[in-house]
Amino acid sequence: MSTPEILPPPVHQFNRTQYGHFGEFGNGANIRAFYLQSAIRAADLSEISLLTEIPGAEKWSIRDLFQRDLDSERVQREIKPHFEDSEKVKFFSPLTLTLLPMKNGLVSDRMPRAIESEERFDGQQWTCVSRGSYYRFRHLKGTPQWTYLEWNSSITKLVAIDGQHRLATMRSILEDGANQKVTDFNDWNIPVIIASFRAATADDEAPTVLEVMRQLFSNINTEAKTVSDGRQILLNDIQPNSICTQELIERSHENDLNDANERDESIMPLLGFDWRLNAKDESADATASYNAGGIQSVVEIHEVFKNFVLGDDCDQDQVEYLEALLDVDTELLNEMLEHKHVPLNRAHELRREVKSRLISGVGTVLESFTPYREYFKALREFEKELTSANSSSGTLYQQAFSERRYGRNDALAVSREQIDAATIEIEKRIPDIKKEHIPRLFERAIGSRGIFYAFGELAWGEIFNTESEIASIQECADEYVRLLNAVYDDNWLSLEDGSEGRMYLNHCAVDHENRIINFKFKDIAKGIGNYVLMFVVAYDANRDQRFEDFLNDEGWWSEQISLYHRTILTGFKKEARPIVQNDFPTLSKAEQNHKILEKATQAADNQTRQFVDALITVSHDLNDILPHFEESS
Numbered sequence: 217m218s219t220p221e222i223l224p225p226p227v228h229q230f231n232r233t234q235y236g237h238f239g240e241f242g243n244g245a246n247i248r249a250f251y252l253q254s255a256i257r258a259a260d261l262s263e264i265s266l267l268t269e270i271p272g273a274e275k276w277s278i279r280d281l282f283q284r285d286l287d288s289e290r291v292q293r294e295i296k297p298h299f300e301d302s303e304k305v306k307f308f309s310p311l312t313l314t315l316l317p318m319k320n321g322l323v324s325d326r327m328p329r330a331i332e333s334e335e336r337f338d339g340q341q342w343t344c345v346s347r348g349s350y351y352r353f354r355h356l357k358g359t360p361q362w363t364y365l366e367w368n369s370s371i372t373k374l375v376a377i378d379g380q381h382r383l384a385t386m387r388s389i390l391e392d393g394a395n396q397k398v399t400d401f402n403d404w405n406i407p408v409i410i411a412s413f414r415a416a417t418a419d420d421e422a423p424t425v426l427e428v429m430r431q432l433f434s435n436i437n438t439e440a441k442t443v444s445d446g447r448q449i450l451l452n453d454i455q456p457n458s459i460c461t462q463e464l465i466e467r468s469h470e471n472d473l474n475d476a477n478e479r480d481e482s483i484m485p486l487l488g489f490d491w492r493l494n495a496k497d498e499s500a501d502a503t504a505s506y507n508a509g510g511i512q513s514v515v516e517i518h519e520v521f522k523n524f525v526l527g528d529d530c531d532q533d534q535v536e537y538l539e540a541l542l543d544v545d546t547e548l549l550n551e552m553l554e555h556k557h558v559p560l561n562r563a564h565e566l567r568r569e570v571k572s573r574l575i576s577g578v579g580t581v582l583e584s585f586t587p588y589r590e591y592f593k594a595l596r597e598f599e600k601e602l603t604s605a606n607s608s609s610g611t612l613y614q615q616a617f618s619e620r621r622y623g624r625n626d627a628l629a630v631s632r633e634q635i636d637a638a639t640i641e642i643e644k645r646i647p648d649i650k651k652e653h654i655p656r657l658f659e660r661a662i663g664s665r666g667i668f669y670a671f672g673e674l675a676w677g678e679i680f681n682t683e684s685e686i687a688s689i690q691e692c693a694d695e696y697v698r699l700l701n702a703v704y705d706d707n708w709l710s711l712e713d714g715s716e717g718r719m720y721l722n723h724c725a726v727d728h729e730n731r732i733i734n735f736k737f738k739d740i741a742k743g744i745g746n747y748v749l750m751f752v753v754a755y756d757a758n759r760d761q762r763f764e765d766f767l768n769d770e771g772w773w774s775e776q777i778s779l780y781h782r783t784i785l786t787g788f789k790k791e792a793r794p795i796v797q798n799d800f801p802t803l804s805k806a807e808q809n810h811k812i813l814e815k816a817t818q819a820a821d822n823q824t825r826q827f828v829d830a831l832i833t834v835s836h837d838l839n840d841i842l843p844h845f846e847e848s849s
Contacts, residue, residue, distance in 0.1 A: 229349055230366035232263070232374075234410065238355040238363035250345060251411040252353060252365045253310070258404050261387050264313060265375045272322040287381065295385040300397040303555045304454075310407035312378035317350045318371050330414035345414065365410060374410070446491070446514035454557040455529045456538070457521040459567050463575045464517060465489050472621060476600060484583045485592055486621050487646075488512065511588065511654070516661060523737045524665070524672035524745075525578060530556045540679050541689060542569040577689030581671050582664075584697040586704050591653035598649055602642070612638050656711050662725060662735035662744055663709075669745030670752055671696050674763055681765055695762045696752065703751045708830075720827045721747065723787025723820075724780065733787065742783045750776050750831060757835035767841075774843045781824045788816035 236254025256263075298304055317324040328347040335344050335354070346352040351367035367374070376383045386406065389398050450465075452458035465486070471479050472486045490510030527534040530552045539549055544566060551559050558566050582588055602613035616638035650659065657663040674696055678686040686692050703709060710717035711726055718726070725744040727733050734743030750773075753766045766772055792815040796808050803811070832838050 230352065230368050232367050232369045234365045236361075236363055236365065236410075238353060238360040247413045247415065249411060249413050250353065251409050252363055253407075253409050254365075255405040255407050258386065258390055258402050258406065261383065261390055261406070263369070263374055264311070264383060265373050266380050266384065267375060267377065270316065270323060270373060270375065288384070291381055291385050291388065295381055296388060299385060299389060301555065303551070303559055304557075305560055306404075308379075308382055308407075310379070310409045311376055311383055313374055313408055313410045314377055314412055315347075315351045315367055315410065316373040316375045317347065318373055330412070347412075449514050449518045450491075453563050454560055456534065456552075456558065456566065456570070457518055457526055457529050459558070459563065460521045460526065460570055460574065460578070461514060461518045463567065463571050464579060465491050465514070467571075467575055467579055476603065479596075481593070481596055482583060484579060484588075485595055487595060488582075488588075488592060489517075490514070511591075511650075511659070512582070512664065516664075519737060520665065520668045521578075523740075524668045525675070530558070537676065537679065538566075542566075542573050544569055574689055577675075577691075577693035580690065580693040580697060581667060584693075584701075585667060586701045587654045587658050591650060594649050594653055595646070598645065613642075616642055655709075657709060657717075657721075657725065657732075657744075660732060660735070662732055662740075665735070665737065665740045666725070666744030666748045667700060669740045670700075670749035673745075673749055674752070674766070677765055678763070684765070686762060695756075695760070699752045699755045699759070700748070702755050703748070708751050709748070716830065720823070720830060722823065723784035723791070727787055728791040734783065742779055746776055746779055746783075750780070751834070754831045754834040754838060757837050770841055770843070773838075773841055777824065777828060777843055780827065781820055784823055785816055785820040788819045789813065792816045792819075 234252060234254055234256070236252045238250070238252055240248060240250040242248070299306060317328060319325075328350060331346050333344050333346065335342050337354070340356060342354040343357050344352055344354040349368055350372045351365065353363065353365050355363035386401075386404075389396060389401055449458045449461055468484050468486045468489060471483045488511050490513040522528060526537065532553065535549050535553050538544060539546070548559070548562050548565055551562070583592065599613075599617055603610050603617065612634055616635055619635060620639055620642060657666075671693065675689055675692045678684045678692050679689070686695065707715045708717045708720070711721065711730075712718060721744070722728070723733070724747050725732065725734060734740070753763055756763045757767050761767055789812055792812045796811045796815065800808060800811060828842050828844075831842060
């Protein structure tokens with residue numbers, strides 16, 4: 217009787233498995249990317265390594281140190297509190313992981329070539345992509361959702377190449393154990409993408425491990441653009457200033473969706489907002505950084521709400537102002553104060569009130585101010601001129617305006633080339649219309665910042681004034697714009713040479729070389745904003761005196777006039793410096809500075825006295841209220 221053959225126990229090449237959906241991209245730079253999209257449980261986070269935890273990483277060359285260091289303070293200060301806050305929605309994009317072959321405890325020098333093959337398991341024919349004994353992707357052709365990723369954890373590291381701060385945060389939560397503040401954390405399903413590359417053909421040289429990782433990281437963080445500031449604002453549903461920004465733009469959007477003959481032409485057209493771009497407006501004093509038709513970007517509007525209209529999101533002042541301004545439940549306001557954001561499940565309450573009681577008033581400041589109103593009127597007439605032509609060209613321009621307005625056109629009735637040509641024609645014409653109606657001070661950001669600063673100061677004063685006759689932001693806006701337009705019509709806001717405005721805006725909004733100055737948000741209060749505010753109140757003194765709390769406050773006037781003087785004195789010193797240095801080159805620096813101050817003070821005193829006289833000419837009632845400016849010592 218023969219002895220039966222004793223077979224060795226089966227050797228399992230892989231000891232880790234992940235199920236999910238297989239995917240692969242086409243060739244690019246002789247490389248094909250493939251991946252598994254899946255989800256893991258919180259308990260499996262310990263299986264994932266950070267790049268900084270890979271043995272020998274400190275010895276990688278400079279060009280391989282492509283991932284920034286982990287910011288542990290950010291994890292503990294920002295991300296972890298967000299995950300632990302029961303009032304905040306938990307959702308984020310997948311962690312991007314890759315499989316890292318190891319050799320002798322260090323990252324392998326060369327990446328084993330990925331081999332594609334057909335293999336049979338459990339009666340099924342699988343398509344496999346394998347890297348030797350390190351790992352293997354296998355999926356059924358035609359059904360990529362049935363995919364196994366298997367790897368040998370003793371010689372393969374699962375590493376995060378994007379999302380390291382989220383991973384570190386979740387691992388920290390997991391390590392908290394019994395003290396864990398996220399009570400359902402063990403039930404989380406965490407989205408992951410496990411990605412890799414392979415040479416497109418057998419003739420291509422296999423990349424190194426670090427080349428694979430660098431390419432993955434580069435694609436994610438360079439080719440894939442981050443969400444712009446403007447887009448973040450438009451997507452934010454839990455901060456009041458973002459909600460207000462969205463609703464102001466949506467007001468124009470809803471109106472423009474109507475047929476041309478059904479639109480409310482008093483509402484700012486959507487083309488007036490640079491809402492699809494990401495203009496950085498802090499320096500928009502010197503360049504028209506908006507689109508061909510726009511006068512306000514998303515970022516600019518948000519900053520106007522923050523700096524001049526509502527204040528910082530969910531701070532004490534803003535919440536008190538919203539309480540006085542809107543019909544909002546006290547409990548909601550308290551939640552905003554506590555959590556520093558609007559609870560997502562109650563955001564609709566604040567949005568409804570903002571839309572009902574705030575947005576129309578803020579829109580009025582933009583829409584009814586003379587130069588903007590005339591520009592918007594001309595813009596609409598230009599559109600009617602083109603779109604009301606004969607049938608074929610009218611349709612062409614309608615679609616071109618639709619693309620210009622919304623960024624898309626789902627029903628092209630003409631060719632792409634015709635639409636592009638019509639759009640170019642529109643964009644060439646609009647700047648001329650804009651230049652014809654909007655003067656220099658208001659085609660730049662400084663102008664609108666100035667008028668919104670003054671509006672915000674008056675609105676806050678009236679809303680908190682229990683004896684005020686003004687009961688709403690809309691009433692305040694109506695009164696304010698009526699006075700603002702009178703100031704504008706009398707050329708106090710003109711920068712034309714020889715105008716009244718150019719004389720008194722000297723070193724307040726424009727310097728001696730005719731360059732716009734004091735345009736940043738932090739400088740508006742001391743410059744153009746203060747100037748506009750004083751003129752609006754002065755005109756009110758000669759009319760209905762609706763803002764009488766400002767009008768009759770001698771202390772307030774004294775403070776504003778002094779601020780005006782200090783601002784222009786700074787400008788006159790800059791103007792005087794090169795003159796003194798040229799005329800008195802032999803004087804010491806201290807002696808030159810004394811002469812500079814002397815010369816600048818004399819000029820600032822003289823302009824301030826004339827400015828006070830100008831305010832009195834607007835309203836003689838101010839003669840007994842305005843400070844009689846004395847020459848500085």
